[in-house]
Amino acid sequence: MNQHTRKIVDQFSKQAIYFARIPGHAEATPLLIDSARVSPHDQVLDVACGAGGVACEAARIAHHVTGIDVTPAMIQQAKTLQSQQALSNVTWHTGDVTQLPFPANNFDVVLTRYSFHHFIDPAGVLAEMVRVCKPNGRVLVADLVLPPEKIAAYDRMEKLRDPTHVGVLTESRLRELFATYGLSNLQCCGYAFDLGLDQLMQASFPNSGNTDHVRDLIVGDLGVDDLGIKVHLRDNAVWFSYPIAMVVGTKEA
Numbered sequence: 001m002n003q004h005t006r007k008i009v010d011q012f013s014k015q016a017i018y019f020a021r022i023p024g025h026a027e028a029t030p031l032l033i034d035s036a037r038v039s040p041h042d043q044v045l046d047v048a049c050g051a052g053g054v055a056c057e058a059a060r061i062a063h064h065v066t067g068i069d070v071t072p073a074m075i076q077q078a079k080t081l082q083s084q085q086a087l088s089n090v091t092w093h094t095g096d097v098t099q100l101p102f103p104a105n106n107f108d109v110v111l112t113r114y115s116f117h118h119f120i121d122p123a124g125v126l127a128e129m130v131r132v133c134k135p136n137g138r139v140l141v142a143d144l145v146l147p148p149e150k151i152a153a154y155d156r157m158e159k160l161r162d163p164t165h166v167g168v169l170t171e172s173r174l175r176e177l178f179a180t181y182g183l184s185n186l187q188c189c190g191y192a193f194d195l196g197l198d199q200l201m202q203a204s205f206p207n208s209g210n211t212d213h214v215r216d217l218i219v220g221d222l223g224v225d226d227l228g229i230k231v232h233l234r235d236n237a238v239w240f241s242y243p244i245a246m247v248v249g250t251k252e253a
């Protein structure tokens with residue numbers, strides 16, 4: 001396991017319980033399943049599945065869903081969710097998604113949510129997703145995207161909040177990657193994922209001394225929007241909106 005992956009496991013072992021409880025994660029999940037056109041005969045792979053919210057939602061429709069994540073504590077949360085929902089058609093793997101432990105042309109749908117900004121080589125992970133997808137299957141990536149001029153300030157703040165953050169992509173870079181790896185029929189849509197600053201900080205484990213700095217950077221962005229996440233007040237509390245893009249493409253036959 002390389003140093004970055006060790007940091008991921010350390011950070012998400014701390015975040016696991018809190019991440020699973022963040023309201024709003026579940027709300028956008030049906031849109032994702034719909035966009036990937038998951039159907040009852042499908043074998044689905046959820047890459048960096050985390051606490052299993054997307055995989056379990058897909059399992060309500062698909063024939064079978066496989067979730068893979070490198071953080072055992074996240075997989076544990078996913079197993080708990082699966083048993084709460086009494087789903088029998090889900091299998092979990094603990095492993096690194098930079099080399100997916102599955103044969104080529106194996107899944108009808110390969111998707112990932114909120115993971116690309118954690119990858120040192122997102123193009124390499126996308127190549128792996130395409131490899132394990134069947135011809136005519138769908139590949140979907142959903143993640144925060146920002147205009148180029150917002151990325152430096154956002155990445156700086158986010159690396160302080162979560163030391164495993166690598167970098168946000170622009171939507172056009174994401175689409176470019178899809179085209180590079182032979183995905184066609186590209187469809188893109190977006191949604192806003194709203195979160196309160198207090199909820200975010202409860203689920204955050206910055207390196208010591210950085211908590212106040214992160215809060216200050218977000219609060220200081222009220223009415224400025226250097227970070228690109230539209231910081232605003234709601235009932236006197238600080239909230240913001242992550243702009244999420246979902247890109248879906250078909251693997252050419």
Ligand SMILES: C[S@@+](CC[C@H](N)C(=O)[O-])C[C@H]1O[C@@H](n2cnc3c(N)ncnc32)[C@H](O)[C@@H]1O
Binds near residue numbers: 005009054069114118
């Ligand atoms: C922000 S969470 C998203 C979880 C889930 N996809 C969701 O949308 O709820 C990011 C997840 O990516 C996982 N992750 C990051 N890098 C990984 C890698 N190289 N291999 C496997 N999992 C990874 C982390 O363990 C974490 O569970």
